[in-house]
Amino acid sequence: MSDLIVLKESINELVKNVVEKHGASRAELIPILNEINRKMGYLPSYALEEVARLTQIPKSQVFSVATFYQMLSTDEMGEHVIRFCESAPCHVVGGRQVWQRLQEELHLQPGQTSPDGKWTLVTVSCLGVCGVGPVLIVDDDMYGNVTPDMIPEILARYA
Amino acid sequence: MKVFRSMVLVSSDPQSMLHGAEEVFQRFQAEIKAFGLEDEVTVSMVGDIGRHDVFPLVIIYPEAVTYGPVGVDQVHAIVEEHLYKGRVIPEFQASVRELSGRIAWLNARKGTVPAEQRIVLERAGLIDPTSIEDYILHDGYAALGKVLTEMTPMDVIGEIQKSGLKGRGGAGFPTGLKWSFVSKANGDKKYVICNADESEPGTFKDRVILEGDPFSILEAMTIAAFAVGADEGYIYVRGEYALAQERLIQAIEQAKEYGFLGKGIFGTSFNFDIHVHSGAGAYICGEETALLESIEGKRGEPRIRPPYPTTHGLWGKPTLINNVETLANVPAIIRHGAEWYRQFGTPSSPGTKVYTVLGNVNVTGLIEVPMGITLREVIAIYARGMKNNRAFKLAQTGGSSGSVIPASLQDTPMDFDSYARAGVSLGSGALLICDEDTCVVDLARVLLNFFRRESCGKCTPCRVGTERAWYLLKRISEGQGALKDLEELLDLSDNLYQLSNCGLGQTAGTPIRDILKHFRAEVEAHIRLGVCPAGVCPMHEEIPASPVIA
Numbered sequence: 013m014s015d016l017i018v019l020k021e022s023i024n025e026l027v028k029n030v031v032e033k034h035g036a037s038r039a040e041l042i043p044i045l046n047e048i049n050r051k052m053g054y055l056p057s058y059a060l061e062e063v064a065r066l067t068q069i070p071k072s073q074v075f076s077v078a079t080f081y082q083m084l085s086t087d088e089m090g091e092h093v094i095r096f097c098e099s100a101p102c103h104v105v106g107g108r109q110v111w112q113r114l115q116e117e118l119h120l121q122p123g124q125t126s127p128d129g130k131w132t133l134v135t136v137s138c139l140g141v142c143g144v145g146p147v148l149i150v151d152d153d154m155y156g157n158v159t160p161d162m163i164p165e166i167l168a169r170y171a
Numbered sequence: 172m173k174v175f176r177s178m179v180l181v182s183s184d185p186q187s188m189l190h191g192a193e194e195v196f197q198r199f200q201a202e203i204k205a206f207g208l209e210d211e212v213t214v215s216m217v218g219d220i221g222r223h224d225v226f227p228l229v230i231i232y233p234e235a236v237t238y239g240p241v242g243v244d245q246v247h248a249i250v251e252e253h254l255y256k257g258r259v260i261p262e263f264q265a266s267v268r269e270l271s272g273r274i275a276w277l278n279a280r281k282g283t284v285p286a287e288q289r290i291v292l293e294r295a296g297l298i299d300p301t302s303i304e305d306y307i308l309h310d311g312y313a314a315l316g317k318v319l320t321e322m323t324p325m326d327v328i329g330e331i332q333k334s335g336l337k338g339r340g341g342a343g344f345p346t347g348l349k350w351s352f353v354s355k356a357n358g359d360k361k362y363v364i365c366n367a368d369e370s371e372p373g374t375f376k377d378r379v380i381l382e383g384d385p386f387s388i389l390e391a392m393t394i395a396a397f398a399v400g401a402d403e404g405y406i407y408v409r410g411e412y413a414l415a416q417e418r419l420i421q422a423i424e425q426a427k428e429y430g431f432l433g434k435g436i437f438g439t440s441f442n443f444d445i446h447v448h449s450g451a452g453a454y455i456c457g458e459e460t461a462l463l464e465s466i467e468g469k470r471g472e473p474r475i476r477p478p479y480p481t482t483h484g485l486w487g488k489p490t491l492i493n494n495v496e497t498l499a500n501v502p503a504i505i506r507h508g509a510e511w512y513r514q515f516g517t518p519s520s521p522g523t524k525v526y527t528v529l530g531n532v533n534v535t536g537l538i539e540v541p542m543g544i545t546l547r548e549v550i551a552i553y554a555r556g557m558k559n560n561r562a563f564k565l566a567q568t569g570g571s572s573g574s575v576i577p578a579s580l581q582d583t584p585m586d587f588d589s590y591a592r593a594g595v596s597l598g599s600g601a602l603l604i605c606d607e608d609t610c611v612v613d614l615a616r617v618l619l620n621f622f623r624r625e626s627c628g629k630c631t632p633c634r635v636g637t638e639r640a641w642y643l644l645k646r647i648s649e650g651q652g653a654l655k656d657l658e659e660l661l662d663l664s665d666n667l668y669q670l671s672n673c674g675l676g677q678t679a680g681t682p683i684r685d686i687l688k689h690f691r692a693e694v695e696a697h698i699r700l701g702v703c704p705a706g707v708c709p710m711h712e713e714i715p716a717s718p719v720i721a
Binding site: 037038039040041042043045046069073076077080081082083084098099100101103104105108136137138139140141142143144145153154155156157 | 184185186189223369370371372373374375378409410411412448449450451452453454465466467468469470471527529530531535536537567570601603605609613614617618620621624625627707
């Protein structure tokens with residue numbers, strides 16, 4: 013119980029700072045959510061309620077924006093997030109085989125987090141670095157020209 | 172202003188950064204200082220320099236020698252031999268044979284093949300994108316100066332109209348005409364927006380422009396603002412382009428310091444400010460009205476048009492929205508005049524086009540060539556042929572919303588009109604070149620999966636249609652298709668085109684229509700014979716007991 017109170021207080025503090033930094037206006041809603049998401053790894057519903065309270069935007073609309081954009085997540089993510097580009101340019105130059113290998117190594121479906129909370133595997137649309145496809149991103153590190161054989165080595169870097 | 176005898180450029184695209192570009196850059200700074208060359212040699216990081224096989228790359232001008240891949244350990248030798256003693260180190264040079272994109276055209280094959288014509292990418296990779304002085308030294312802000320001191324807003328719009336510039340975001344709408352609409356719209360508050368939400372799969376031209384030449388976009392937006400009577404601008408950059416955002420924010424600060432943005436620009440009474448707005452990951456926000464909604468802090472769902480943004484845009488005010496590449500043409504047109512611009516490209520589509528060449532070819536990367544070049548030329552000359560000498564089967568243009576172009580159309584000039592006559596679209600400038608090992612059903616399934624994911628869900632034809640079309644294609648690729656599915660797919664494609672609210676849904680059916688028009692036999696083989704001729708689709712492990720022969 014006390015942990016929960018501490019957590020809520022730290023969220024209150026963080027949301028307050030972010031909202032003050034950007035200003036409590038509707039136009040700043042996406043930048044605000046972006047920054048909270050970056051700092052916390054996702055958007056807990058309590059944080060969204062707090063954003064709604066401080067910006068005077070209806071909760072329903074804060075939630076509807078938070079669930080619309082791919083870079084915002086309302087689900088808690090694993091320690092490391094793997095984003096795999098599933099668009100056509102990566103697909104035709106070997107992305108299909110890389111994806112198969114990723115799934116074999118991690119035993120995860122797209123969007124799933126491993127039971128130990130270490131990995132989250134998501135598929136994303138084009139990341140704009142198609143010259144070096146297939147492309148995947150682990151946390152903030154981008155890997156290009158990926159082959160299936162590189163997967164174990166890439167994953168090992170985050171062990 | 173200092174004059175340097177040599178310029179060292181270190182690539183800093185994401186791949187290079189991952190391979191230690193930052194350390195190489197810092198070591199260069201340290202070594203140049205150690206040799207006492209800091210007043211003679213400048214070193215900068217320049218973003219993506221259009222080559223995608225070696226990381227990081229170091230280019231030294233004025234000799235235009237390219238070293239790569241450069242490790243921290245080699246920096247001392249390069250500084251000592253090349254910069255201090257003036258001797259090129261051949262063994263550190265990046266192999267010329269594999270040079271791609273613009274570097275290739277800068278040195279290796281100069282004069283032997285048709286060179287690129289660079290207007291939009293004129294400076295990208297050649298100047299330090301974090302220095303406004305570098306930009307000014309390379310004709311930067313000459314166009315804005317001319318506009319503010321010698322031209323009226325109507326002159327500017329007239330010049331852009333005469334140049335025949337068409338929007339490079341995909342639709343090809345005449346730019347000057349759009350400017351005149353906004354100029355004529357009633358209202359004392361107007362906005363200029365640069366659409367940098369580049370999310371079409373396979374397209375990264377705008378990223379390279381923003382990372383390599385951010386000031387050109389600021390200058391072009393300022394010219395546009397003067398022409399249409401706006402005093403505030405936004406650059407909507409897709410959330411994934413962190414470096415581009417950083418560069419723009421830096422550029423805006425410098426432009427303000429120099430009086431190129433803010434109040435009383437060039438000592439006139441003209442005021443203009445630019446904000447950078449980051450997207451949050453939504454393909455649909457590249458659609459201009461969805462983009463407006465997103466800036467206003469809402470879900471990126473397209474508005475009903477008309478009214479168009481030219482009269483009812485951001486916060487309901489008249490708004491000019493142009494793509495990055497479109498804007499990047501503007502300063503050059505003003506500097507050299509419309510006549511000069513029209514000498515490039517074709518009469519109906521003047522100028523150049525930036526393409527990203529991708530797929531099963533020997534050299535991938537970015538090229539800027541005159542409008543009207545053909546696919547055959549792109550593959551043979553710029554992409555240096557198909558990989559492993561496989562046969563060219565099809566090209567997919569313009570990201571997901573483009574067309575599937577069969578080999579039989581590879582001699583059609585790539586300009587807006589010729590492609591429209593051939594029933595295909597140029598799209599946003601991605602050229603995904605596929606060889607005979609590509610299966611059209613598999614490709615269409617991947618493309619429809621994209622639309623299914625990226626549909627905003629606002630209108631039913633798109634939300635349901637893309638899901639259903641994807642499902643049918645998936646069934647066909649698993650050997651579960653029926654011939655009647657093809658009729659349903661064509662119906663869905665028609666419905667998407669006719670009933671969807673915005674461009675996403677309207678173009679989502681294009682791959683289906685194209686593959687059934689050009690590759691129907693291959694699609695039917697999946698259904699009638701239970702085989703994927705290209706050997707890509709999973710199909711059935713065992714042949715069905717009674718194959719369906721209709």
